[in-house]
Amino acid sequence: MPELPEVETIRRTLLPRVVGRRIADVEVREPRLRRRIPPSFAARLVGQRIDGIERRAKYLLFRLASGDAMVAHFGMSGTIVIHDAPAAPGQHDHVRLRLSDGSELVLNDPRRFGLLLLVSPGEIEDLPELRHLGDDPLQGDIRADRFAAALRRSRRPIKNLLLDQTVLAGMGNIYANEALFRSRIRPTRRAFRVRVAEAEDLLRAIRQVLREAVDLGGSSIADYRDGNGRPGYFQLRLQAYDRAGKPCVHCGATIRRVVQSGRSSFYCPKCQH
DNA sequence: AAATGAACCTGTTTGC
DNA sequence: TGCAAACAGGTTCATT
Numbered sequence: 001m002p003e004l005p006e007v008e009t010i011r012r013t014l015l016p017r018v019v020g021r022r023i024a025d026v027e028v029r030e031p032r033l034r035r036r037i038p039p040s041f042a043a044r045l046v047g048q049r050i051d052g053i054e055r056r057a058k059y060l061l062f063r064l065a066s067g068d069a070m071v072a073h074f075g076m077s078g079t080i081v082i083h084d085a086p087a088a089p090g091q092h093d094h095v096r097l098r099l100s101d102g103s104e105l106v107l108n109d110p111r112r113f114g115l116l117l118l119v120s121p122g123e124i125e126d127l128p129e130l131r132h133l134g135d136d137p138l139q140g141d142i143r144a145d146r147f148a149a150a151l152r153r154s155r156r157p158i159k160n161l162l163l164d165q166t167v168l169a170g171m172g173n174i175y176a177n178e179a180l181f182r183s184r185i186r187p188t189r190r191a192f193r194v195r196v197a198e199a200e201d202l203l204r205a206i207r208q209v210l211r212e213a214v215d216l217g218g219s220s221i222a223d224y225r226d227g228n229g230r231p232g233y234f235q236l237r238l239q240a241y242d243r244a245g246k247p248c249v250h251c252g253a254t255i256r257r258v259v260q261s262g263r264s265s266f267y268c269p270k271c272q273h
Numbered sequence: 274a275a276a277t278g279a280a281c282c283t284g285t286t287t288g289c
Numbered sequence: 290t291g292c293a294a295a296c297a298g299g300t301t302c303a304t305t
Contacts, residue, residue, distance in 0.1 A: 113300070165299095264297090
C-alpha cells in the first residue's frame with residue numbers, strides 16, 4: 001500500500017503527537033511480520049522517549065532518546081494510527097505502544113508484509129534494508145545526468161527500473177505509472193531506449209507527482225489511512241493507475257493494462273511511446 | 274550477472 | 290447464488 005507519499009503523510013501526522021512522549025507500555029499481539037518481532041522488543045522499548053521521526057524512502061525511523069531507532073515499513077497493507085486513548089484492539093492490530101500522555105500508537109497490517117525493527121545506534125546504517133536504497137526523489141539533490149546514466153546501463157523495462165529501490169527509492173506501482181504517463185513514456189520501453197531529454201522530463205514528473213501526492217495526503221485506493229485515521233485524496237487525481245478501459249484524460253484513447261514482472265502497468269497507447 | 278517468477282499473507286473483486 | 294480464480298499499495302529469495 002504505502003509508497004513514499006503515504007509514508008511521508010503518516011510521518012507528518014504522527015510527528016506532533018509523539019515527539020517528547022515516552023513509551024509507557026508495549027504489547028506485541030502478533031509477532032509474525034515479514035521478520036518475527038523478537039521477545040526482547042517490548043522490554044527494550046519501554047521507558048524510551050521519542051525524539052523524532054525520520055523517513056527514508058518507504059521506511060520510518062522513530063528516533064529514541066537512547067540513540068536506538070524503531071524502524072517501520074508498511075508493506076502492502078500496513079499503517080500506524082494514533083488514538084487519543086487506548087481502544088479495544090481491532091483485527092490485525094499487531095503492535096500497540098502506549099505513550100506517556102495516555103495516547104496509543106497502533107500498527108495494523110492485515111497482510112503482514114510490513115516490518116518493525118528495533119536497532120541500536122551502530123546498527124542503523126548497516127541495516128541491509130536501508131543500505132541499498134537509492135536516492136530519495138524528494139530529499140537531497142538528484143543529478144539528472146546520473147539518473148540518465150543509470151537508465152542507459154539497463155536493458156529492463158523502464159517501469160521495472162522505477163520500482164527497483166536501489167536506483168530511486170520511494171516509488172511504487174501507483175506513482176511509477178503516473179510519472180510515466182505524465183512524461184509520455186510507455187512502461188514497457190527498455191530503460192536504455194529513454195533519451196537523455198526524456199530522462200530529465202521523467203525525473204521532473206517523478207518529483208512533481210510525488211510532491212502533489214504528499215500535498216494531498218497520499219492515495220487511498222481501498223483502505224490506506226494516515227496517522228490520524230484519515231484518508232488521502234490523490235486517488236482523485238490518478239490519470240493512469242487502475243484506469244484500464246477508461247478514456248485517456250488527454251486524448252480519449254482507451255487506457256491499457258499490461259502485466260510486467262507480476263505487477264499491473266497502465267498506459268495510454270496513443271500518448272505514451 | 275541481470276532479470277524474471279514465486280513466495281510471503283489476508284481480503285476483496287471478478288467471472289463462470 | 291456460490292465458489293474459485295484473480296488481484297491488491299512491497300520486498301526477498303531462488304532460479305534462469
